[in-house]
Amino acid sequence: MHPDRKDLLGLEPLAPEEIQEILDRARPFLPALQRPTTLPQPLRGRLAVNLFYEPSTRTRNSFELAARRLGAEVINMGAAGSSVQKGESLIDTGRTLDAMGADFIVIRHASSLAPELMARSVAAGVVNAGDGAHEHPTQALLDLLTLQEAFGSVKGLNVVIVGDILHSRVARSDLWGLTKLGARVTLVGPPTLLPAAFEALGARTAHRLDPLLPHADVLYMLRIQRERQQGGLFPSLEEYRELYALDGRRLQMLPRNARILHPGPANLGVEITEEVVGDPRALIHDQVRSGVAVRMAVLEMLAERRGVRAISA
Numbered sequence: 019m020h021p022d023r024k025d026l027l028g029l030e031p032l033a034p035e036e037i038q039e040i041l042d043r044a045r046p047f048l049p050a051l052q053r054p055t056t057l058p059q060p061l062r063g064r065l066a067v068n069l070f071y072e073p074s075t076r077t078r079n080s081f082e083l084a085a086r087r088l089g090a091e092v093i094n095m096g097a098a099g100s101s102v103q104k105g106e107s108l109i110d111t112g113r114t115l116d117a118m119g120a121d122f123i124v125i126r127h128a129s130s131l132a133p134e135l136m137a138r139s140v141a142a143g144v145v146n147a148g149d150g151a152h153e154h155p156t157q158a159l160l161d162l163l164t165l166q167e168a169f170g171s172v173k174g175l176n177v178v179i180v181g182d183i184l185h186s187r188v189a190r191s192d193l194w195g196l197t198k199l200g201a202r203v204t205l206v207g208p209p210t211l212l213p214a215a216f217e218a219l220g221a222r223t224a225h226r227l228d229p230l231l232p233h234a235d236v237l238y239m240l241r242i243q244r245e246r247q248q249g250g251l252f253p254s255l256e257e258y259r260e261l262y263a264l265d266g267r268r269l270q271m272l273p274r275n276a277r278i279l280h281p282g283p284a285n286l287g288v289e290i291t292e293e294v295v296g297d298p299r300a301l302i303h304d305q306v307r308s309g310v311a312v313r314m315a316v317l318e319m320l321a322e323r324r325g326v327r328a329i330s331a
Contacts, residue, residue, distance in 0.1 A: 024323050025137040025144040026316055028153035029194040037195055041163050044308070044315035048167070050087075051307055059089025061321055066090045066122040067115050070147070071097045074126055076282050076306065077147050077157070081124045084313035090121070108132060112140040122317060125149075143320035145313075151185045156316060157281055158191035160308040162199065164301050165236060167308070168277050173200030178230050180262055181240030181289055184211045188281045189240060193221055204230060207262065227262055231271040238279045239264050239290050255288055265291045269299075277301050 029037060050057055066085040068078050078094065085092050106114075108127070115123055120142045125133050130150035137144040148154040165172050177196055183189045183205050196203050197220045204222040205212055217223055224230060231237070242258065259265075264278070272278075278300040284290050294300060 022323075024320065025133075025146075026155055026320065027133050027137060027144065027146045029155045029158055029191050029198070030153065032194075032198070034198040037159070037162070037198060040159055040312065040315050040319065041166060043319060044159070044163055044311040045167075047311035047314050048307065051310055057087055060318060061085065061121075062089035064090045064121040064321065065119055066092050066124065066317065067120045067142075068092065068094045068124045068147075069111070069115070070095070070126045071132075072126050072128055072148070074147070076309065077126065077154075078124075080306070080309040081145075081147065081156075081313050084310050085122070085317055087310070088314055088317060090317070093120075108136060109139045112136045112142075116140045116142055122320060143323070145316060145320070148187050151187050151190070153191045153194075154187040154281075155191050156309065156312055157188050158195040159312045159316070160305055161192055161238070161279060161281075162195050163308040163312055164279065164304045165277070167304065168301060169235070171200075172196060175201045175235040176204070176233055177201050177236040177238060178204045178206055178227075178234045179238040179240065180206045180227060180264070182211050182242050183207050183216060183240070184213060186240050190219075192238065193219055197221070201236075206230065208258070228268070228271065231268060232273065234272060234276055236277050236279060237264065237272060239284075239294075241281065241283065242285055242288055259288060263287075263289055263291070264294050266293050269294060269297060272299065274299075279305060281305070 068081055070078050082092050082094065112123065122145065123136060123140060123142045124145045124147050125136055126147040127149050130152035132149050133144055133146035146153060146155055162172060169175060179189050179192060189205065193203055204224055205216055206224050206227050209225055212223055276299055278294060278297065280290055280302050286292055295302060
């Protein structure tokens with residue numbers, strides 16, 4: 019990344035070269051995550067705080083594991099049981115963590131641009147772990163790394179992203195990352211969950227999935243985010259499954275060399291079935307492993323920008 023960046027807030031402002039630099043930094047960590055090994059610990063004595071205002075299993079645990087593998091101390095914080103319940107503002111929380119000596123603050127928040135507000139208020143390096151329906155940059159980075167490992171390059175790939183585009187920070191970050199690295203992206207979903215404005219961001223849009231399946235190199239199935247919906251955005255889950263779910267029938271329509279991604283957690287029986295999870299074309303577990311490697315790379319790179327001597331894996 020650019021040497022002046024102390025934070026990772028999104029992929030939209032990053033140049034393709036900056037994205038590729040992170041992926042190249044992450045790749046050497048992958049073998050170490052598959053077998054017991056001793057890694058250099060460039061973050062020994064540093065403090066990483068996972069500040070999650072929304073529930074998370076994969077992302078929070080992945081960041082915690084990444085920081086610990088690099089030698090950092092880790093504190094996990096949530097809104098419940100913290101001073102947030104007493105009315106403490108986001109900026110006050112950030113300044114408190116700064117005063118405690120936090121080197122990194124990994125933040126997930128329901129409000130878009132909350133990480134940017136935090137970053138402007140603290141000296142610590144801030145990593146966006148998902149803000150509202152805005153961005154989820156490390157998810158997109160791990161998806162890119164997973165695809166580069168599978169295909170060698172994402173340039174020229176035909177990527178179809180399916181589902182709740184309207185509420186998906188994953189879709190937005192993946193769109194930025196994939197198009198910057200040369201992939202073609204088609205977004206698919208019901209009209210109520212797929213605003214036409216996405217075409218201005220460089221994607222094609224469609225409301226029918228089946229005609230696209232035979233030509234897809236990558237099929238990315240998004241989770242239906244029922245917790246963010248106010249109701250009425252599609253008639254029923256049954257109708258959604260009929261039109262957009264990836265099941266055994268649609269698996270047969272995919273090319274044999276296609277790959278399937280899902281950010282997790284999956285709504286089994288809604289957007290994806292157990293049969294799909296077990297298909298050899300599904301790279302869902304590869305994504306989890308890539309997530310730890312990417313987050314290690316991000317923390318290591320931000321440490322270097324804070325004057326911490328980092329050693330490559």
